[in-house]
Amino acid sequence: MVQATQAGSETRRLAWMALTLTPGMGPTRIARAVQRLGQAELLFEASLTELESLNLPSKSAQFIADGRARTLAEDEVRRLIDTGGSFLTFDDPAYPERLREIFDPPAVLWIRGNPGILGLPGIAVVGTRQPTPYGAGMAERLSRDLALRKLIILSGMARGVDTAAHKGAIDARGATVAVWGTGIDVIYPKENKRLAEQIVETGGAIVSEYPLGTFPAPQNFPIRNRILSGMSVGVLVIEAGEHSGTRITARCAMEQNRDVYAVPGNVTNRNAWGPNTLIKQGAKLTATWEDIWEDLPSHIRLALEDALHATGADESKLPASASLFTDAEQGAKLPEHERLVFERLRHDEALQLDELMEGLEGTLASPEIFTALFELELAGRVRQLPGKHYVRAF
Numbered sequence: 001m002v003q004a005t006q007a008g009s010e011t012r013r014l015a016w017m018a019l020t021l022t023p024g025m026g027p028t029r030i031a032r033a034v035q036r037l038g039q040a041e042l043l044f045e046a047s048l049t050e051l052e053s054l055n056l057p058s059k060s061a062q063f064i065a066d067g068r069a070r071t072l073a074e075d076e077v078r079r080l081i082d083t084g085g086s087f088l089t090f091d092d093p094a095y096p097e098r099l100r101e102i103f104d105p106p107a108v109l110w111i112r113g114n115p116g117i118l119g120l121p122g123i124a125v126v127g128t129r130q131p132t133p134y135g136a137g138m139a140e141r142l143s144r145d146l147a148l149r150k151l152i153i154l155s156g157m158a159r160g161v162d163t164a165a166h167k168g169a170i171d172a173r174g175a176t177v178a179v180w181g182t183g184i185d186v187i188y189p190k191e192n193k194r195l196a197e198q199i200v201e202t203g204g205a206i207v208s209e210y211p212l213g214t215f216p217a218p219q220n221f222p223i224r225n226r227i228l229s230g231m232s233v234g235v236l237v238i239e240a241g242e243h244s245g246t247r248i249t250a251r252c253a254m255e256q257n258r259d260v261y262a263v264p265g266n267v268t269n270r271n272a273w274g275p276n277t278l279i280k281q282g283a284k285l286t287a288t289w290e291d292i293w294e295d296l297p298s299h300i301r302l303a304l305e306d307a308l309h310a311t312g313a314d315e316s317k318l319p320a321s322a323s324l325f326t327d328a329e330q331g332a333k334l335p336e337h338e339r340l341v342f343e344r345l346r347h348d349e350a351l352q353l354d355e356l357m358e359g360l361e362g363t364l365a366s367p368e369i370f371t372a373l374f375e376l377e378l379a380g381r382v383r384q385l386p387g388k389h390y391v392r393a394f
Helices: 002-021 027-037 040-045 048-052 058-065 068-082 133-148 161-171 190-201 220-231 246-255 270-280 289-293 298-310 327-332 336-344 353-359 366-378
Strands: 086-089 108-113 122-127 152-155 176-179 205-208 234-238 259-262 382-385 389-392
Touching (some): 002 027, 002 040, 002 068, 002 108, 027 040, 048 058, 068 086, 108 190, 122 161, 122 220, 122 246, 133 152, 133 161, 133 234, 133 382, 133 389, 161 176, 161 190, 176 190, 176 220, 190 205, 220 246, 234 246, 234 270, 246 259, 246 270, 259 270, 336 353, 336 366, 353 389, 366 382
Parallel strands (some): 176 205, 234 259
Antiparallel strands (some): 086 108
């Protein structure tokens, strides 16, 4: 009896996969077809006439009826297992409940890593691929602070803000989820190969609604954004231009009744247009992790606090986020030559070494400036960027 149940379950899951791989079938059409069938596994028993009565396109019905859909699905599952991946179908118990609520949830999710975290409370962190040092620093810092408090950090693993968000979560030894617009075996961008490995190694997951081998087609990325917002409790926007794809994620979040948070930016920076506009439209202005934490539904916050206590962590002893407004206090604690260099630097704009030395000419000698920069970098107060540019670290 148990074996029969397991066989039926595998056939059902295979049917969902077959529908997903059938040409002309999208999430909404698949959901309607399964609803009319009653049970997904009946797909393989249906005749061509019965399939056409489900209002499937003729080419889709023919693809299923002649067995090509099942063969393709069996091959995909076999390859997925061989690569160490897994998949969830819409009616699997482990399918993320929040994602189930959106208008067009994916029928199948391809997964590398830990599928068990997909249903846990998380914040999607999104933004431009070309952030300022300030934007990248805020993404990393806020993600780290939220991950320390057991929130899952979701992002798209694109260059820029996404990459900084994943790194922040990993630094906190928290879990992070990357939602890709490619197959889970196609790393994009390629320079993030090590980051993808770290996400999986640290208990996170890589998720996609696209089959293995799917290349990074431009149209895939806006479509995947609904998954990012759909799986999250809220979406945090950090630097996004007027025509940025981040706007799509924010709009999806609003349509899905998710909270939207935004980090304010310098009005002279074109990438500040997105978050500043969202704040004017009602998004919550966010400067520290507390701004998000205090806004979480009480049952989620209590569950996260319980998870913290279960691991033996004392929330009062967790590292506090560095404040944007304590720079003077930080500088006052430094030796004089370090303080003078530190005060010249900013969070949101890099300063080239020659400009720094010119500005301190007559106050500090070159060796003192080099020594100060070295000590500040070692202390984690300053970061060096390519081209000998320096910024304050968060």
